[in-house]
Amino acid sequence: MGVLPDVHVRCLVVGGGPAGMMTGYLLARAGVDVVVLEKHADFNRDFRGDTIHPSTLELLHELGLLEEFLRLPHQELREIRGIFNGHAVPIADFSRLPTRCKFIAFMPQWDFLDFLSSQAKRFPTFALHMQHEVIDLLFESDRIAGVRVKTPDGQREVRADLTIGADGRHSITHTKSNLEMDEFGVPIDVLWMRLSKRENDPPQSLGFFRHGKLLVLLDRGDYFQVGFVIPKGELDAIKQRGLPALHRDIIRLGPFLEDRITELDDWTKIKLLTVQINRLRKWYREGLLCIGDSAHAMSPAGGVGINLALQDAVATANLLAAKLRAGPVSVADLKQVQERREWPTRVIQTMQAFIHRRVVTGRESKSGDSLPILLKFFQWFPALRSLPARFIGLSPRPEHIHSPSKLTKRCS
Ligand SMILES: Cc1cc2nc3c(=O)[nH]c(=O)nc-3n(C[C@H](O)[C@H](O)[C@H](O)COP(=O)(O)OP(=O)(O)OC[C@H]3O[C@@H](n4cnc5c(N)ncnc54)[C@H](O)[C@@H]3O)c2cc1C
Missing domain, CATH: 3.50.50.60 (FAD/NAD(P)-binding domain)
Incomplete structure (x- = not known):
């Protein structure tokens, strides 16, 4: 060579x-x-x-690129809700952020x-x-x-x-x-796979939480990119239990996936992402x-x-x-x-x-189906949802563009 x-x-x-x-x-x-x-x-x-966060969209605005960017196909998530032990809980409300775009763009x-x-x-x-x-x-x-x-x-x-x-x-x-x-140390890894999307599926959410387990679905138009949290290092044990057992675990978190779960009919369709x-x-x-x-x-x-x-x-x-x-x-x-x-x-x-x-340990916890008290606060006091919105949407110490621009562009 x-x-x-x-x-x-x-x-x-x-x-x-x-x-x-x-x-x-x-x-x-x-x-x-x-x-x-x-x-x-x-x-x-x-x-x-x-995820393209409100702070990133703000940066694109500062760079004069926002309008062009938002012309690309995307979805706008103005509120994050999670399904916790079967209860839908709004967690973050971006409507009060001090940014031009009060949503996360999914692209x-x-x-x-x-x-x-x-x-x-x-x-x-x-x-x-x-x-x-x-x-x-x-x-x-x-x-x-x-x-x-x-x-x-x-x-x-x-x-x-x-x-x-x-x-x-x-x-x-x-x-x-x-x-x-x-x-x-992190106690979890993620199984990463695809399942098809159907017309009446629920809208984009933060994920489905149940007793330490988590299922995340990223809406990618005609399919869901699925992330399923497992305890770290346990893929071999999960494989030994077999695909039907994994199907059951996923359906317990997202019951509406039952009609298509058999699309995962081979372990080659399931990737391990180490966290x-x-x-x-x-x-x-x-x-x-x-x-x-x-x-x-x-x-x-x-x-x-x-x-x-x-x-x-x-x-x-x-x-x-x-x-x-x-x-x-x-x-x-x-x-x-x-x-x-x-x-x-x-x-x-x-x-x-x-x-x-x-919250997400990858292992089944013994808690019942009730909501943890912290999550009940989000239900009772909507104003509290601004805090996670700032944390997720802006992150601590958001940056702004101060680097110089020479503005000499090649013709596109
Ligand atoms: C399972 C999983 C899901 C996640 N989901 C989210 C999410 O929904 N939202 C979110 O904000 N974050 C998420 N994260 C975290 C997020 O992916 C990372 O924090 C983010 O991608 C970091 O960006 P980066 O540019 O630093 O690195 P990366 O995105 O990893 O990019 C690194 C790039 O370098 C290239 N590269 C690597 N080695 C070489 C080499 N030797 N020579 C040349 N090129 C090389 C790679 O191909 C890659 O393109 C997730 C992480 C994991 C593990």
Whole structure:
């Protein structure tokens, strides 16, 4: 396999997920020479969540992209309700948020990423390379000087003043750079599968909770993407009990699925997604900054990981774009990004750990069919629903666009 000629860029982003694409877009918008490398050939991977939060929609508004974005097919969720032990409980009401859009937009994430990449490609300093898998980091003494990439045409080296690791939970950038990671145990994993949708199905909700178990259905037009929470490491035991037993478990949470549950007639149709919560102690070292799940893997609890990854990207551009346009950035500059984003990350991860300890454990609890008192409060006092709405819809410390715009676009 031949090695292609080296290239050198100001900023290299590893990973074309929400964090990477937003960073690439914002840096290119500021006139920074930026290359995004994504290992897959397209964005069509179904394991991602589909949530675009009010704070993200606000960012799109600040960027002048909101109207165009909302022309893409999507659904608007103005209130989140969960079905808890058979009772429908409204949990979050977005109507009072101080944002332009008072809803979560549900859109397959590939549409969102396609949208961001098509917008970014209008800037002359932006480049996105699909099917470019980073397989190693390049070191110059103690500094990360770029990456080694596997491409369809062979391996190549891409050197950069700054490498941004936005390569998600199984990040090669943080592993190869030996950044220390704290793992916070999570008791659950998720089975991920598809079931068809029918005309009279209930509307989109947060999910179906029952005695520590959870079933999530993402409405993707003609089918549901189904997430079923199981205790961590128990897939083999579930397989031994057999498919009919799994069908029964799912139907107990979502009885209306009974007429189509046999669509899951083979284990190949059921994927295991492992859930982690972890956080790097230091998100950077000379020449490298990790953001999004690469710096802090999020569980699906609350559906806030995508939003947090995007907020990291905005903070990164706010703090670094102008400096990167002028030249390389220092370790002190990179430290500022962690200082800005670590607090909201800690708050959300603490909330997620609480949910896994107390609400979604994956194991059947002995509680009866009554509603926990906390949930009754949401029924009795509607104003309380603004709190989860702020937490989920905006997240702690929402970011706003302060990075510069050079506004030189290629003709589209
Ligand atoms: C089962 C499950 C369901 C979830 N559901 C939701 C939800 O509904 N809402 C929500 O907000 N959050 C959800 N999350 C969390 C959310 O998926 C993450 O927090 C979010 O995707 C993080 O974005 P990111 O850009 O940091 O990383 P990712 O989305 O993981 O993107 C990383 C990108 O890097 C690419 N990549 C990886 N390695 C390399 C490499 N070596 N070279 C080049 N490219 C590479 C990957 O292909 C990927 O495109 C869920 C998580 C799980 C596990």
